[in-house]
Amino acid sequence: MYGWELAVRSPRIARRGEVYLAYAYAHAEGAGAISGGLTDFSPPASGYFPLDHDQRHTLHGGFNFNLPGRTFAGGNLYYGSGFTDGSSDVPAHLQEHTSFDFTAGKAIGESLTLSATALNLTNRRFRW
Numbered sequence: 001m002y003g004w005e006l007a008v009r010s011p012r013i014a015r016r017g018e019v020y021l022a023y024a025y026a027h028a029e030g031a032g033a034i035s036g037g038l039t040d041f042s043p044p045a046s047g048y049f050p051l052d053h054d055q056r057h058t059l060h061g062g063f064n065f066n067l068p069g070r071t072f073a074g075g076n077l078y079y080g081s082g083f084t085d086g087s088s089d090v091p092a093h094l095q096e097h098t099s100f101d102f103t104a105g106k107a108i109g110e111s112l113t114l115s116a117t118a119l120n121l122t123n124r125r126f127r128w
Contacts, residue, residue: 001113017065028054057081070107070117075100100121 003026028051060066062076078101082094100122105115 013065016065016067019061019063021061022059024058025056026054026058027056051084054084055080055082071105072107073102073104075102 003024005022005024007022007027009022012018014021029048030051036124050067057080059079060076062074064072066072079098080096082096084094099120101117101119102121103115103117105113107113
């Protein structure tokens with residue numbers, strides 16, 4: 001695997017929280033035979049080939065904030081340009097995908113916190 005990543009995190013905003021952003025460009029490639037695992041995967045006879053988790057572009061952005069009244073909120077946006085479609089001899093990449101997660105909660109007492117988390121609010125799924 002090779003590539004690069006750029007990550008930026010804000011300083012504390014109003015002493016309550018922060019925002020962040022990370023972008024990565026990467027190639028996940030392999031060579032040779034697979035040794036172990038639960039797969040019927042047969043790599044090409046020679047050279048490099050894309051692995052099933054090869055995804056060229058990923059983007060994560062989000063926030064975490066402590067709010068008044070011992071409450072908190074956070075969210076995360078995730079974008080991926082598409083994993084490798086290993087179903088053919090000529091690998092292609094699947095559709096891009098985006099998801100957004102959100103959480104909110106409140107601390108009650110010293111050792112109890114109640115929270116609710118909603119995953120994949122964009123209601124998108126990875127398509128195989």
